[in-house]
Amino acid sequence: MKLIRAVQDQFQFEISREEKHLLNVLQLYPLVPASHHQLSQGCEIPEQEENQRLLEDSLKAQREENRKKVVELLNESKRFTETASGYRADFARGEIEWLLQVLNDVRVGSWLALGSPAAHPEVKPGMSHQTMSHIVTMGIAAFFEMRFLNAVSGGQPSGHD
Numbered sequence: 001m002k003l004i005r006a007v008q009d010q011f012q013f014e015i016s017r018e019e020k021h022l023l024n025v026l027q028l029y030p031l032v033p034a035s036h037h038q039l040s041q042g043c044e045i046p047e048q049e050e051n052q053r054l055l056e057d058s059l060k061a062q063r064e065e066n067r068k069k070v071v072e073l074l075n076e077s078k079r080f081t082e083t084a085s086g087y088r089a090d091f092a093r094g095e096i097e098w099l100l101q102v103l104n105d106v107r108v109g110s111w112l113a114l115g116s117p118a119a120h121p122e123v124k125p126g127m128s129h130q131t132m133s134h135i136v137t138m139g140i141a142a143f144f145e146m147r148f149l150n151a152v153s154g155g156q157p158s159g160h161d
């Protein structure tokens with residue numbers, strides 16, 4: 001995935017066919033368990049249970065909305081223009097910031113499912129399919145996060161190869 005053009009808050013990327021397929025990792029959203037989000041870690045808050053329930057309800061509504069947006073984005077025919085080498089895709093800064101949140105949820109959710117390992121886990125022979133899947137998912141999400149972060153933080157367009 002290469003940044004082709006960045007004009008004000010509009011970004012155009014060149015995406016290979018394989019990378020477009022890998023963007024389906026967005027469909028795994030949400031992966032961070034709702035129970036992971038706590039109002040407090042250890043200190044008492046007035047009406048803690050009620051407030052925690054409000055937080056979880058709010059998160060549930062936000063997740064449902066994000067889930068709908070993921071499906072819309074992936075199925076939006078005008079979003080991805082086919083080229084000889086793959087696709088061109090245009091995103092506004094706000095869309096990229098939202099994608100970063102979704103991708104981060106997928107990456108962190110996979111990391112949590114792996115037991116929050118201190119080091120970067122690697123696929124090794126004999127691992128379960130589920131473990132390998134979480135490791136690969138983390139890598140794919142991180143790949144797209146880095147490309148989008150580089151673009152919005154002033155990274156230069158890559159140009160054409």
